[in-house]
Amino acid sequence: MERQDVIKLFGYWKSAGLKPPVSASSMEGQESMVRTFLDQYRDLTGEQVQYLRNALCRLQYWPRFYDVDDALANYRRERDAEQKKPITQASPAGLRKSAKLWAWTKWKLRQHRDIIPYMPTHNEILLYGQKMGLNRNEIVSNYRLLQVILNDANYCTAVGEEDIGYKVYVNPDREVCFSVTTAKGFEPNRMIQVDHDPLVANPKLANFL
Structure with a gap:
């Protein structure tokens, strides 16, 4: 995950009507929020970022680390369930x-x-x-x-x-x-x-x- 990915993710959440915390009202605060998120989730794949984007935009508030971690846990459960599905055999x-x-x-x-x-x-x-x-x-x-x-x-x-x-x-x-x-x-x-x-x-x- 790159810095630009975080900025795009935050931009999508904003366009969905979510309001960033007051601490991000200044340029310094916004940069700090991006940097902190990137430090915490630098290893996310593009698929995981896409999942977070869609899953958390339905919240009534700006996603917290707890919400992000919970969404990622759901992503892993869904992925594991998909991988365990039996392969359909041809007739x-x-x-x-x-x-x-x-x-x-x-x-x-x-x-x-x-x-x-x-x-x-x-x-x-x-x-x-x-x-x-x-x-x-x-x-x-x-x-x-x-x-x-x-x-x-x-x-x-x-x-x-x-x-x-x-x-x-x-x-x-x-x-x-x-x-x-x-x-x-x-x-x-x-x-x-x-x-x-x-x-x-x-x-x-x-x-x-």
Whole structure:
């Protein structure tokens, strides 16, 4: 904490309507108040100063050292409670989707193939999802996967290829999946240990693309 930080802090409290003590009515008194506060709280971080600024401006009087110490104790309690919160775990479905997308991305990088020029439109993704028998919520859940599938389809159309290198299906959990193929080096489902046979999961969609 620097001298200028103390001056800004005091200025904020003044603008909030708090009146400094009478001893700070003169320039010498103001300088003494700044110096004393800085000596007492020189080690405060910017985050702590911000906390004090907001927490103590609601007082009906100019903050005393007791008020500052009490606010800092509250800050530490809140910070400790935040750090002890359990880390939210991603859902299994979310992890599977991330694995598929990462596998697809690595495949494109190995191919040195542009991605952006072949991105489908929002309406194309919705229509494709509907053709696969997905409802609107399922389309939203699988949106990025549908996007990369259509990206490959658009690329193949542009370069005159008939096969995108894998089959697409919807498993019993209503997740869009790719069938395992090594023809073009793309094995997303093997990476995430998909247990469903695509033909059993949805025979009509096994040859969708």
